[in-house]
Each structure stands twice: as C-alpha cells, then as structure tokens.
Amino acid sequence: MKLITAIIKPFRLDDVRNALAEVGVNGMTVTEVKGFGRQRGHTELYRGAEYVVDFLPKAKVEVAVADDLVERAIEAITAAARTGKVGDGKIFVIDLEQALRIRTGEAGDSAL
Amino acid sequence: MKLITAIIKPFRLDDVRNALAEVGVNGMTVTEVKGFGRQRGHTELYRGAEYVVDFLPKAKVEVAVADDLVERAIEAITAAARTGKVGDGKIFVIDLEQALRIRTGEAGDSAL
Amino acid sequence: MKLITAIIKPFRLDDVRNALAEVGVNGMTVTEVKGFGRQRGHTELYRGAEYVVDFLPKAKVEVAVADDLVERAIEAITAAARTGKVGDGKIFVIDLEQALRIRTGEAGDSAL
C-alpha cells in the first residue's frame, strides 16, 4: 500500500474527489494548508503598512491506496488538479507499512 | 521508529490522548482535517439551495513511537477511538527514518 | 528524496522559511496543528470553570528535498526554530518514493 499526498489548489478539490471516486478510491482525508513555492502570493495593505503574503491557501489530499491503484490514482489527481498555471501543486508517494480500520480492526488493503 | 497516523472522530480525541499516555506515549501532534469515506455527511440548506456536505470533521493524530511501542500504541488508539459506527476512522503506519528534538539536537528514540 | 516534517513554534515560521530558502529549498507546505508534549499548556477559566489546555498551537512544515539536501535542510530548520525552551519541537524524516509536479508532470528531484 502507498500513501499518496497531493497538494492542490483548493477550488479543484471537488474535481479531484470525483476523479478519485471514478478510479475506485472511496476514502480520503483533506487538510487546509498553506503553500510556499514558485507561485507568487499577494500583497496586503493596512493603513499603508504593506506586506507580501507568500503563503497561499492549498488543499492537502491524503489517500491510502493498494499498490495496484497507485498509478491510476496519480493520473486521476493530476488530470483533475491541473490548470496549467504555476502553483498547481505536487504529488508525493510514500510507502505505507500498515493500514487499519478502527471500527472493524481489518488490516491491509481491505481496511481502505 | 514508526510514525502512526490515526484519523479519528474529533470527540474521541481526549480519550485517545489518555489511552496513549497510559502506554507511555507522551507526545503527539493533532490536525483538524476533513474526511471523506463511507460515512454519510449531512445536508445543508440555505434559502432552498440544498447541498450535501460529504466532508466530515475528523481529527488526525500523529505519533512517532519507538518500534517496540507500535503495537501497544495502535491497540490503545483503536480501543479509545472505536464507537462501532461507520466513520470511526483509520490508522496508518509509516517507517520513520529519523527523528530529532530541535531543542537539544537529540536523535532517534530519545528524541520522542 | 526525503520528506522532512518539522513541528515548530508558530512564531518561528518566518525564520525557518528564510533559513530553508538560504540552503536552496524553495517550496514547502505548512499546516496549523496542535501539539501535545512536555511543554505545559495554559489554563482557561470561564465563570469559574477552569480547564487546562494541553494542546498548544504549533506549525507543521513539510518539505520534500533531494537526498543530498537533507542534512543541510535539517540543520537550517534546527538553527532557525530553536529557542532553547521546552516545546521547540521535532523533526521527522521519511523516505519519499516519488514526487510529481502536477503542472508539468515532471517527476523526481526536478519536481521539487
């Protein structure tokens, strides 16, 4: 099993969720995060005190998937999250040693 | 060392913390996340504009533990987080290559 | 590639970002989290109902870096985040199997 973490633009979240559902991924966990990267942030100005906000709002999507689904999941996320502009985000893949469903105690692929 | 990530129902957080403390885990990091899975979300309705909120509030608990503590920590979390209803959540285990305490620079198990 | 996760005191975030930039890390993802550990929390008191808040606000910084940058990145974070007081936080290192840039589809080190 792998844990796929995608940092995406927040307004693409619904598209990504739907794309993942289509390839058979039915669970995910989403966190509001702030991203810093190549994409330029915005300026804020309060009574003449100007400052640049480099941290942009992003959504972090975490999905644990069985090994055979990894490729398709990545493709689905990529397709759904891409706008073609700087700041579309990243996908990270990590090895997942174990997964458990708390309710039933099931482990492994069937826990997902 | 392993990094255990548990996605749980928010109102079980205090129980989970206490259960972990009992098995000797004294540190953890918690994030408010939104979860999507089998558990049904709720409906919201604003002047007749109805929509379904599939993302449910969950708490993500991250604990780094020494290898010999992994089993007990997982059991503790499972026992404390289980309500028996859909949506109780997942536990993921990942291999942790290195851990450091910023204050002292200690590394490995003693950093936890 | 490695994924470095640092749990730090929030008011050190800007320092950490700058320190990372100096060693050549140009992207990162930050999450507001609550930490529980050795550092004592504070008390809150509402009409005589006293309770202890053990969860302290922390910032979680995630940076994916190429293998040769790991040491320097860790050093940079440590130096910038250290105040010398309890609660300065932890650094965790995890192996990163794959990284992708959504916009271009680039993979590996060049995706970072």
Place this chain on the structure above:
Amino acid sequence: MRIGFGHAVTGAGVLLAWPVAAAADSGDTAWMLTATALVLFMTLPGLALFYAGLVRARNVLSVLMQCFTIASVVSIFWVLVGYSLAFGDGGAGHAVIGGFGRVLLAGLDAGAVHAAYPNIPESVFLMFQMTFAIITPALVVGAFAERMRFGAMLLFSVLWLLLVYIPVAHWVWGGGWLASLGFRDFAGGAVVHINAGIAALVAALVLGSRRGFPMQPMPPHNLPTTVAGAGMLWVGWFGFNAGSAVAADGAAGMAMLATHTAAAAGCFAWICQEWLKFGKPSVLGIVTGMVAGLGTITPASGYVGPGGALAIGLLAGTVCFWATQYVKRRLQIDDSLDVFPVHGVGGFMGTVLTGVFGAAALGGIDPADGRLLIVQLGIQFLGATATLAWSAGVTFIILKLVAALTPLRVTAEEETEGLDIALHEERGYNL
C-alpha cells in the same frame, strides 16, 4: 414601571374607563418610541448575540434561532391576546388576571391612550410592554441551550408567556393584587428577572445536563460576539429602566443614572472577586457582572439614588459571582448560561433591596402613602416569593406537559453533531 402616571392606579376600578381620549405629550412619546426600540434591541440582536457567543460553535445558530423565534411568536400572541390579558380589564378577577376585552387590540386607534398613562398613545404603551414580554422568555433560553428541541422550545415558550409571564405582569403592572398591595417593581425585577431566572433553574433540572457536563470543558466559542451583545444590553437597558418612567423627565433621568451606576458597579465587583479568587479578572466576568448589576437594579431603578444604586451594583456583582460558583460548580446544575444565579438571584435580591434603598433616608423615594420601611420590605419579599413560587411551579407543569407531547431533548447523536446541523441544516461559519 412607574405605576399610574396620570392618576393613581389602585386596583381594577380605574381601569374600567380606558381607553380615554387625551392628548399625548410629544416629548414623552418620543422617548417611549425610542425606549421601545432600545428594549427590542436588547433581545435582537443584543441578548441573541450575548448568548450565541457563549455556546459551542456547532450550536450557535440554534440559540440565535430560539431568540428570533421567541421574538416572533411572542409578538403575535401579544397582539392576539397577551396585551388584553395583562393590561385589559379583568372584571371580577382583575386581581389575578386581565380580561379578553382587548383581544386583537380591539378598540385601539391612533388617538387612544391608556388611562394610567394618558401622556403617551396606547399604541406606544403596548409596544413598549411587548418588548418586555419578548425578552423574558428569551432569557430562559440560556438554561436549556445546546440540547432542547426546537418544536418543544416553541411550545414551551408560548405556554410560558401565557401562563407565567402574563399573569405576573398583570399582578404587578396591570393593576393586579401586587400592584394593589403597593409592591414596587419599577422595571421588572420580579416580572422579568425572578420570573425568567427561576424558570431557567427548573428547565435545567427537568431537561438534565448537556452531555459531558461537568467533565468536558464547554468554553464559549466567540467571546467578542458575547461582548458585542453585552454592550447592546447595557445601552438597551436604558430603554428598559428609564423607559419604565413612561415619560421624558427627571424620573427617567434618575432611573438611567441608577441603572448605569449599578451596571458599572456590578462589572467592578465581579472582576474584583475574580481577581481575589483566581488571580485574574476576565472578560466573561466583567460582562456577567454587568448583567448582574443591571438585573439587580431593575426593580429599584426608579426608586433609589446614585448611592443606593452603587451599593446595589456592588452587592449584585459579588453575590451573583458566588451564586454562579455555587450553582454550577457545587450543585452541578447545568443551567448552561447561568440564567438563575445571575437573573434569578439578582432579581430577587434587587426586589428585596428596593424595600431598603428606596427610602428617602437612604437617598431614595419613599413610598407614596408613608408606609414604613419594614412594611414595604415585607411587601417586597412577598411579591418576590410569590413570583418565584408561581414561576417555578407553572414552569415545571408546562415542561411536563410539553414532554408528554413531544421529546424535550435532541438525541445523543444530534447533540454531538450540534443542533445547527441537526435541527436547522445550517452551519454558523464557513470561514
């Protein structure tokens, strides 16, 4: 309320004659129109925000909904029958309740005045009184917040208006038996605060505690909102108390001064107690002390001087502080937003103290007929106790009645999920 502006109301007799034609005073009318707006402002948005900030985020809308709905249905019932029962002629039974002669405000027109208050139009008088009828059941909301079902709340509030508020209002201000006795309650220490406070205690006991109380912390979710509401309550209370003079004159001015002084003293006394006991004063403390000061001065506001007001305010902040500790921490009764220890205890204390500080010797205004202080004190105690007993008993009966028809509480799951989603399918914040 100042009783009998034009001529003394000493029982039912005089009320038979109204409405009479008389020329209202434009200045008095201007102030009473304003005071009416101020008292409505106390409930909407004042009290609604005050309460809303104190609950947890997932129940914020349920509390706002309760206050708003109460404002709506009480107003409708007041027009339909409430005003008639409270201030209409009750004939033979006038000592205990008014009659049905003014149902749907029969006989009202722009020229009408109330016999007891010929200086203002009757339409203004009944509007002013309506705003009191709105805020009183709305105060009770604080007791059952975060767990009562909406339908049950609605039914309860309407019955409570009709069976608790209106009779007591009639006894004290409508020419009923307490008015005849010479009971002094200028702006509602008994009618509003004892009434709502004891009802809150009964409701908290009947409904039971919120899940998790007292183990689980339930901190206010938005104190700035509560402070905003508190400020509005303070300002609005000028309409409540100084408006109860039913004129724009020195009596109104003195009532405003007493009100303000007691509020300030209540604030100060409460944070001093906190400072002594906990080492730190708090925002929630100062606004609670303010409400205690205001609730306690309410019955006395038209009868005491600034010195008396200062004393009452200091006592209010101190006693209500300890009452809150006692009820919530010691007795562990989950009157969620502490309605009883603040309004109930404060209202009772203020009603009794009106018999003390409302004496010329202590800077106040002696009762008209030269009654002795000790006699007046007895009357005050009687009135306060009668209100307490009536409200406690009838509130209990109403709750049992409603419970027989429909469950009072939401389910455990709904309580965990929060009433906003469970009952209203809305969320307070999408930040």
Place this chain on the structure above:
Amino acid sequence: MRIGFGHAVTGAGVLLAWPVAAAADSGDTAWMLTATALVLFMTLPGLALFYAGLVRARNVLSVLMQCFTIASVVSIFWVLVGYSLAFGDGGAGHAVIGGFGRVLLAGLDAGAVHAAYPNIPESVFLMFQMTFAIITPALVVGAFAERMRFGAMLLFSVLWLLLVYIPVAHWVWGGGWLASLGFRDFAGGAVVHINAGIAALVAALVLGSRRGFPMQPMPPHNLPTTVAGAGMLWVGWFGFNAGSAVAADGAAGMAMLATHTAAAAGCFAWICQEWLKFGKPSVLGIVTGMVAGLGTITPASGYVGPGGALAIGLLAGTVCFWATQYVKRRLQIDDSLDVFPVHGVGGFMGTVLTGVFGAAALGGIDPADGRLLIVQLGIQFLGATATLAWSAGVTFIILKLVAALTPLRVTAEEETEGLDIALHEERGYNL
C-alpha cells in the same frame, strides 16, 4: 411618509413658499433625530452586516466596502444636489422632478422648516430623507455581490441615485405626480423596495451569474453576522416606518405597531413554509421572512391596523418564500442575495395591499377624500407599476452606460481569488 403634516401638499404650489419660519415641536424633533439615527443604523452597520455574512469569506470586505462607500457618496450628492431635486421646487416640471434652487442646501439654517413639515426643523427633515437615499442603492448591492468591480459599482450607484431614486422619491414624497394622484406609500414600498428590488433583478441579469452558479454551493460564510444585521434592521425599521409619521404621536405608534407585527408574522410564515417543504425551519429563513415582512408592510405601515399588519406579514413571508424559490431555483437568476424576490416582490405586494388594508372597514385609515377602495387600489397599482417600469428601464440603461466606460465584472481569476484581495488588498479574517 405621512404627506403634509402642517397642511396638505397637493402639488407644486404650496412648496414655493418654503422655508418658512416656524417653531418646531421639540418632542417631534427629538423623535425625528432618533429616527434618523435609526435609519442610518439600518445601513451601517445593519444591512452591511446582513449582507456581509451571506457572501463567501473571501468577499466579505467587498460587500462592506460597497455599503460604506454608498453611504459616503450618496450623502455627498444628497447635500450637493439630491435634496434639491427630490424636495425642492421644480417649477413647471414639478410633477416629475424638483429643481436646483436648493443646491448645496441653499437657504438652510437652524430656524428653517419645510412647509409640509413645519413641526420639525428642515435640517432634520433632510437628514431623515438622506438616510432613505442611502439605504436604497445599498440594497441593490445584494444583487451583484461577489463579482462587480468597485469603480463600476461606484459610478452605477451615483447615477442610480440621481436618475432612479431621486425622481421616484420626488413623484411620491416630493409633491410629484404620484403624490398628486393620492398614491399611498407611507415609508417607501415603491420608493425604496420596488425600486431597489427590480434594479437588483436587472443588475443580476446584466452582470450574469457568479462563476459556478448554480452548480457550486455558495453557503453564507458567517450567519451569526447576518443575524446581528437582521436584528439591527428590525430595530432600525422602527425609525424607518414610525419615523415616516414625522411626529411623535399616535400615528407613529400605530406605524411602529404595524411594522413590528408584520415583521413577526413574516418570520413565522417563512419558517412555517420551510417546515412544510423541507422539514426544518432555518435561521436564514427566519431573518429573510423578517425582511420580507418589513419590506412589505413599509408602504402600508401608516395606514393599516394590527390585523391588517398581521395579514400582510403572513402573506409576505409566504409569497416571498415562494418567489425566492422560483427566481433562484427555477429561473436560475443569480440575484446573489435575493433582493428581488424579497424586496421587489414584497414591495409590490405591500404597495398594492395598502389599497386593501388601508380601509377603515379592515381596520385601517380611509383615504382622506372619501375615495373608493377600488379607485385607491388602481392608484396603488399604477404607482407600483410606474416605479417598476422606470427603475427597470433606467437601471438597464445606466448599467449599459457604465459598461461602456469600464468593465462591470472582475476577471475570472479575481473572482476565484476573492474580491477582498483582488480589489482591496485586504483579508477579512486572520484568526
């Protein structure tokens, strides 16, 4: 507004004589000063908060900015020329528009009174009217919220004030042709609500929907803020309607009573509809019902009794509920905050119903000259329709004109980023 307090205004003639020296009544003046403060309070912060809570968090400041800026520029233009055109002498063309004789408030001093309202100083009269001129274009903001550019909004609002609001205000209250016909609009059913409501519909159509509408959910980001604003609107409306009596008397009292009753009934009717259709009443529903009740009673508030007010309020809550469903869900017109179905539909309905319930037989006050109900009904219908047509047409022309000068909408990126950052470089919340 009650037309002609001192003596009847039946056309342009009488207006030639003002300002005259006369002693104002201090009580009436006190109330009108207060009413002016209350109506300003309706816009700032009332309406601003009501609207701000309803949009998404990233646009919260843009809405507050629009309301605040409108308050600023309308006030300036009212002093410069607006008052003169609305209430000044229009000479030969007085039936359609006032004149320039009072530009920059020429001739005003502390002793001046308006001939039609000699009981209050003219300075107070023009201030009271100014607050109406502020809120009307501010209401339209709800239609184009979350997408209009700031500069275009500013230009639009000023032109709309001058070309739509002021003419209609003159026709109805300034001695224009509708006043001469005997059209009854006590506090602005046509002048304010139809006017703003239909302009909102036109603006929503010309600007087009927000990106994502209707697929993407756009829930209110902060309902407690909306409820706070709603409470302020209710209280402020007492100034709006009871202030339109231009005196502190029984007529003001009756107007306040009608206003309050209709608001309460509107609340109740709306949540009953929700309960029936969706199974759950909602906070957003009750406050929308309140606005519907208030907007609908506005033209009638000085002419109907409490029974009529109850009927109008119940109708308002019900009809505006269905109108909202129809416009937003069926027609899929993105009038963002539902200005048209609430204010437009309510205002029209109320203006027509004024011809029904404003009859002595139904508890109201018959028109002065013994006009038949059916005739008055015709006049009401004519006035409502004329306002609708004028506002719709001229709003359309203004928008096209502004669009020719500067883009009306922000770009797609700006809309996604949010107007607060894009237009004002500020963020609403840093929690």
Place this chain on the structure above:
Amino acid sequence: MRIGFGHAVTGAGVLLAWPVAAAADSGDTAWMLTATALVLFMTLPGLALFYAGLVRARNVLSVLMQCFTIASVVSIFWVLVGYSLAFGDGGAGHAVIGGFGRVLLAGLDAGAVHAAYPNIPESVFLMFQMTFAIITPALVVGAFAERMRFGAMLLFSVLWLLLVYIPVAHWVWGGGWLASLGFRDFAGGAVVHINAGIAALVAALVLGSRRGFPMQPMPPHNLPTTVAGAGMLWVGWFGFNAGSAVAADGAAGMAMLATHTAAAAGCFAWICQEWLKFGKPSVLGIVTGMVAGLGTITPASGYVGPGGALAIGLLAGTVCFWATQYVKRRLQIDDSLDVFPVHGVGGFMGTVLTGVFGAAALGGIDPADGRLLIVQLGIQFLGATATLAWSAGVTFIILKLVAALTPLRVTAEEETEGLDIALHEERGYNL
C-alpha cells in the same frame, strides 16, 4: 457643547446658584436621554469592536476588557467625584477646576436642573457628560494595545480621568478659563480628541513598540468586526454632536447634518488618497477616514454649515491619511491603532478650523459678541495648544508614576503568547 442654553455662562459666578428648580422640556429631555444612550453605544460596543477587530486574534479580549473596564471605573469615579470637579462650583479656583460640593452627586434629585441647561433634568445632563468621560480614556487604549498590563492600564486610566480629562472638560465646558475666553469646542475637539490623541502619542512613546514592530506584519484579525464598530461609531456620533446642542431643535439638526456630511467626506477623501497612492481603496481606509471626518468636525459641528462641514471632512480625510503614513511609517512610532494621527491631528485641525468655518461669511454662525475671525482663530489655537500641552505633560507624569508602582508592559513571553491567555486566561475564539 452649546454653552449656556438658558442663559449665558460667562464664568464661575452664574454657577453658584445651581441647582435651581425649573421645568424641563420633555422633547429636549427625550432627545438627551437618547443622545446619552447613543454616546454610550459609541464606546460599548462601538469603539470596543472597532479596536478589537484591529488587533491580532490573541489580544482581542484584552482590548475589549480595557474598554469595558474603563467604562466601569470611569462611571464610578464620575459619580463619586468627577462630575463635581468638572461641573461643580470651583469657588475662587473655578477658572481651573470645579469643586467638591457635588461629591457623590450631593443635592441631586429628579427635579434638579443645571443652571446653564434648565431645559433638561440635571440627572440627564450629568449622564450625558459621563458618556464623554468614558469614551475619552477608552480612545487612548488604541495606543498601548497588545502590550500594556491590565493593572497598570486601570491605574493609568483613573488617574488620567482625574488629572487630564476632568480639568480640560472643566476649562471648556464647566465654566473654566477657556469658556470665559470664548473658546469654541462644540462637542469635544479639544476635550476629547486632542486630549486623547496626544495622550496616545505619549503612551506609545513611553511604552515602546510592540515586539516585532515594524518588521513583522500585524494585520487586523477581523475587519468585519471593525466595520461593525465603525458603523456604530457613526450612528452614535449623532448623539455625541447633535446631543451637544442640549436640545431637540434646529441647532441639533444642523449639528447632525454637519457631522454626517463631514463623516461622508472623510470617507471619500481617505479612499481617494489610497486610490492615488496605492492604486486601491480599502475598507480599513474608508472607516479610518470616517473617524477622521467625525473627530475633526466634532468641535465645529454646532457652528458650521454643510459647506463648511464638507470642506472640513475632505481636509480631515486627506490630512489624517498623510499623518498616519508619517507617524507610523516614517517616524516608526507604534501608536498601535493610530490614535494620534487620526484623533490628535484631526481634533487639532478641527478646533482651529472652527475659527474659520464658524463664520457667517462661510456659512457658519458668528461668535456671539461680534468677535473678529482672526481673534477667534487665536483663541481656538490657544485652546488647542493648551489642551495639547497639558495632556502631553500630565500623561507623561502619570505613566512614569504608574511605572514606578507596577510594570507597564507584559513580559516578552506574555506578549508572544497573547494578552488574552496571559492576562485573562480566556481565548477569543473556539471555532
């Protein structure tokens, strides 16, 4: 404040006779009761919210607490001794300070009037004045927000009330030397705004900057809250300025008009400056411009026509904008919420401009005794400068005195953690 309504106050002599028995006017009284409520509303919740939104989330409660506590203790001290010193008879020293004859409001009853204002009850007069005494030290809070210790703040505020506010109020409104000179300060340009503004500057300098200033950005944490407060300030200011007419008449109407016009012009001027300098207007800008306009018109509000008010408002928005840039960006003085550049600069400018636009030739009202414009200008300048000097000096001494008794600032850790937890053990939001 209009000086001497009943008969002219030209020094100490006339004050010896009060209180006299006289019949108050109900209309004037109605307005003054309302105005009192409006001015309290400016502080609670108006200013409290305005300030609270501007600080960082972790200090939101500390600011609310400061405003609330000041309201409490100032009220208590006003009743105890403040009113007596400001408006009581000072005997031989009346030119500089009142006396102790009215300590604890001795001699007050419902029938009492103040000799200078026999048209309203004295209780109303002293309440109205109390609300001014509350808001002035509350304004200073903006200077030391986010770093001052609570106890030190409390001590400072009480001493400042007694040693700065009350003497200056006495000089100008209590029959002191500036009143005798014919200094014109209708509603507190000097007494309130210069006074608080310069004290703020001194406090900011003595306390030093917030940690991280000016490198670290410190954006407002909740601008909608600030806008809510701003709207309340605007509305409340009608009570402040139009209430200073101490009557419900044309003078009050003219003051309200001038006030409103200047506020609108201040808004507009400020956002124009922003538009020119930064390319974008902002919400924080428009509300700051509003406060600048209101503060600046305050001394002039009873003496100028609408044209003068427009000019003053435009100047206010422009000059205060640049003053803010200069003090905060150039001089890098951390007057946290810009009290000095807005209130201090605006108040000074307005006080001087009262000598210009308060001339009949420019649409205003000439000084009573036919004094020349240049003479009046000199008097205005003298009064403004004297206030500035007194407040600066005494504020400095008080701060040093308090610092000798207890630390002024929280520790570095407490500042980082936030004052809410550190000082009050509460958190603003649990969303």
